[in-house]
Amino acid sequence: xxxxxxxxxxxxxxxxxxxxxxxxxxxxxxxxxxxxxxxxxxxxxxxxxxxxxxxxxxxxxxxxxxxxxxxxxxxxxxxxxxxxxxxxxxxxxxxxxxxxxxxxxxxxxxxxxxxxxxxxxxxxxxxxxxxxxxxxxxxxxxxxxxxxxxxxxxxxxxxxxxxxxxxxxxxxxxxxxxxxxxxxxxxxxxxxxxxxxxxxxxxxxxxxxxxxxxxxxxxxxxxxxxxxxxxxxxxxxxxxxxxxxxxxxxxxxxxxxxxxxxxxxxxxxxxxxxxxxxx
Amino acid sequence: xxxxxxxxxxxxxxxxxxxxxxxxxxxxxxxxxxxxxxxxxxxxxxxxxxxxxxxxxxxxxxxxxxxxxxxxxxxxxxxxxxxxxxxxxxxxxxxxxxxxxxxxxxxxxxxxxxxxxxxxxxxxxxxxxxxxxxxxxxxxxxxxxxxxxxxxxxxxxxxxxxxxxxxxxxxxxxxxxxxxxxxxxxxxxxxxxxxxxxxxxxxxxxxxxxxxxxxxxxxxxxxxxxxxxxxxxxxxxxxxxxxxxxxxxxxxxxxxxxxxxxxxxxxxxxxxxxxxxxxxxxxxxxxxxxxxxxxxxxxxxxxxxxxxxxxxxxxxxxxxxxxxxxxxxxxxxxxxxxxxxxxxxxxxxxxxxxxxxxxxxxxxxxxxxxxxxxxxxxxxxxxxxxxxxxxxxxxxxxxxxxxxxxxxxxxxxxxxxxxxxxxxxxxxxxxxxxxxxxxx
Numbered sequence: 001x002x003x004x005x006x007x008x009x010x011x012x013x014x015x016x017x018x019x020x021x022x023x024x025x026x027x028x029x030x031x032x033x034x035x036x037x038x039x040x041x042x043x044x045x046x047x048x049x050x051x052x053x054x055x056x057x058x059x060x061x062x063x064x065x066x067x068x069x070x071x072x073x074x075x076x077x078x079x080x081x082x083x084x085x086x087x088x089x090x091x092x093x094x095x096x097x098x099x100x101x102x103x104x105x106x107x108x109x110x111x112x113x114x115x116x117x118x119x120x121x122x123x124x125x126x127x128x129x130x131x132x133x134x135x136x137x138x139x140x141x142x143x144x145x146x147x148x149x150x151x152x153x154x155x156x157x158x159x160x161x162x163x164x165x166x167x168x169x170x171x172x173x174x175x176x177x178x179x180x181x182x183x184x185x186x187x188x189x190x191x192x193x194x195x196x197x198x199x200x201x202x203x204x205x206x207x208x209x210x211x212x213x214x215x216x217x218x219x220x221x222x223x224x225x226x227x228x229x230x231x232x233x234x235x236x237x238x239x240x241x242x243x244x245x246x247x248x249x250x251x252x253x254x255x256x257x258x259x260x261x262x263x264x265x266x267x268x269x270x271x272x273x274x275x276x277x278x279x
Numbered sequence: 280x281x282x283x284x285x286x287x288x289x290x291x292x293x294x295x296x297x298x299x300x301x302x303x304x305x306x307x308x309x310x311x312x313x314x315x316x317x318x319x320x321x322x323x324x325x326x327x328x329x330x331x332x333x334x335x336x337x338x339x340x341x342x343x344x345x346x347x348x349x350x351x352x353x354x355x356x357x358x359x360x361x362x363x364x365x366x367x368x369x370x371x372x373x374x375x376x377x378x379x380x381x382x383x384x385x386x387x388x389x390x391x392x393x394x395x396x397x398x399x400x401x402x403x404x405x406x407x408x409x410x411x412x413x414x415x416x417x418x419x420x421x422x423x424x425x426x427x428x429x430x431x432x433x434x435x436x437x438x439x440x441x442x443x444x445x446x447x448x449x450x451x452x453x454x455x456x457x458x459x460x461x462x463x464x465x466x467x468x469x470x471x472x473x474x475x476x477x478x479x480x481x482x483x484x485x486x487x488x489x490x491x492x493x494x495x496x497x498x499x500x501x502x503x504x505x506x507x508x509x510x511x512x513x514x515x516x517x518x519x520x521x522x523x524x525x526x527x528x529x530x531x532x533x534x535x536x537x538x539x540x541x542x543x544x545x546x547x548x549x550x551x552x553x554x555x556x557x558x559x560x561x562x563x564x565x566x567x568x569x570x571x572x573x574x575x576x577x578x579x580x581x582x583x584x585x586x587x588x589x590x591x592x593x594x595x596x597x598x599x600x601x602x603x604x605x606x607x608x609x610x611x612x613x614x615x616x617x618x619x620x621x622x623x624x625x626x627x628x629x630x631x632x633x634x635x636x637x638x639x640x641x642x643x644x645x646x647x648x649x650x651x652x653x654x655x656x657x658x659x660x661x662x663x664x665x666x667x668x669x670x671x672x673x674x675x676x677x678x679x680x681x682x683x684x685x686x687x688x689x690x691x692x693x694x695x696x697x698x699x700x701x702x703x704x705x706x707x708x709x710x711x712x713x714x715x716x717x718x719x
Contacts, residue, residue, distance in 0.1 A: 113599065
């Protein structure tokens with residue numbers, strides 16, 4: 001189901017380089033997405049996509065519009081124009097609940113944890129397990145939390161404590177546990193290693209490789225190319241709300257990608273977007 | 280993410296992963312008691328003993344404690360709703376006025392419509408009066424909640440407006456007249472000799488309460504056993520259940536020790552057709568109906584706050600509104616529901632306080648919003664949102680009422696009472712702030 005020609009406004013640049021040699025339908029296609037906040041075009045005609053089992057890094061300076069773009073996919077914002085396709089079919093994502101229904105899970109930069117409740121309450125927030133009486137099944141939720149945390153962070157013991165009392169790494173693992181526990185097909189990770197030490201960062205990288213092997217598509221958002229270049233199959237770079245270009249990491253160097261981020265210059269190995277500088 | 284073990288496959292399996300029971304380190308730790316709650320009970324005990332000393336032994340009498348329980352009921356009922364409102368980082372300044380207008384509407388509805396339709400003291404009169412009051416209270420609260428959640432006006436302003444609007448509406452219902460209650464069944468909600476359940480029923484209530492405490496403990500333990508979770512030591516369970524039952528028995532002994540004066544008891548017994556022995560008859564008050572109503576509300580609200588999705592969402596929104604929204608919670612609908620609940624509880628408070636006065640007056644519930652907020656805050660509800668307990672707020676209501684009642688017994692003038700209550704409120708919150716900083 002090729003939808004690349006369905007929107008007149010989009011140029012040939014929207015076709016992802018390399019998409020042709022990954023067989024099948026893209027997991028996610030975001031086409032010509034625009035959103036403005038009071039006259040500021042936070043996201044301006046941006047198109048990105050994601051194949052199953054692929055890691056796409058979304059790079060750009062702070063304020064480039066990456067987080068806003070993925071918040072549209074996660075249902076936190078609604079795009080002014082543009083459309084989203086999941087597995088080739090038009091998807092309407094009006095709120096976070098809709099996004100989760102499509103198997104889209106998000107680890108936000110802020111982690112989005114309710115600090116005053118415990119790990120299990122956060123993990124199941126909005127999707128609580130209930131007893132036959134319709135009351136919260138806290139014991140079952142704690143059991144599931146112990147199980148998933150047992151794998152992500154085997155030293156974790158503070159199941160009864162509000163997450164306020166956890167360390168940065170522990171909080172991060174709660175947020176990751178929440179994203180992967182519900183069999184996500186599409187994972188969005190917004191600066192997943194920003195608050196972590198080197199060892200924990202390596203663990204997240206390991207986790208990303210495993211999830212990728214399971215066929216989960218991952219959007220990795222970062223302002224630092226070094227965090228993500230080795231993990232990503234492709235990079236899409238944004239600058240001032242516009243897409244500078246998209247490239248396979250095998251076709252470009254780190255320096256070329258830095259040039260995309262800083263100067264908005266699309267190198268020969270990348271497919272330029274509407275935001276690429278013309279010189 | 281803090282050790283070297285590589286994370287394995289994240290796909291959930293059904294293998295149970297309970298960790299072995301960790302040895303409890305301290306007495307309080309083993310009992311898993313809320314230290315702050317314990318501190319409040321201690322503070323209440325100090326207040327009671329000091330007042331008893333200052334008021335020449337008139338405070339710790341069955342009569343005064345019984346009165347205290349009845350006087351606290353209306354505020355205690357409303358404070359349970361205020362906990363949820365404040366936990367969600369809102370405030371409700373209109374509860375006193377909602378109490379006023381719903382009380383007035385209930386009195387007028389009963390006298391002008393229900394009594395002529397059903398006849399004198401028909402059981403339906405009480406039920407329908409209460410239902411109408413609760414429905415109107417909930418509707419007023421829902422209206423406030425709608426403006427706050429969907430139109431984005433701050434709760435402080437909406438309910439400040441509500442304070443004026445509904446106080447005015449209370450006047451408009453009966454042009455400022457005082458409306459007497461006509462239904463004797465409804466008056467039972469206010470307490471008094473008739474509105475109490477007597478010694479025998481009080482013991483039955485106590486027995487049921489003790490059984491429920493034990494059952495809840497066994498049930499919770501069984502649940503945790505099912506998943507091989509760490510368990511409290513058995514002695515700790517026994518101590519907790521024992522303490523709960525002792526408190527119930529002590530309260531029952533106190534309310535049963537408050538008896539009708541001999542002359543009234545004789546008259547009461549004769550009216551009931553009992554033969555009075557020559558040495559006289561002892562008739563105990565037992566638990567007052569409004570106290571039982573307040574306790575029932577407290578139990579239901581604790582259940583709502585801790586065992587339901589709705590309660591979980593209220594706390595999650597209070598902890599991090601953005602996270603709750605991103606988790607897919609309909610925060611606007613939850614906000615509206617919390618204010619509707621607050622309105623319904625204000626109507627129950629209105630039923631208790633009008634029944635206690637035997638009439639609805641224009642000024643009823645004036646300043647109650649402040650006592651309700653104070654009760655919730657003294658009871659450990661954080662104005663920053665996200666923290667608070669129903670039991671704490673009800674205890675807070677009892678603390679407030681104890682202060683006032685004690686000063687009345689000491690013959691302190693009203694203006695000085697207000698000065699003391701105001702100072703205690705600020706002092707209590709300061710202590711709480713210190714506690715939070717020290718012990719997190």
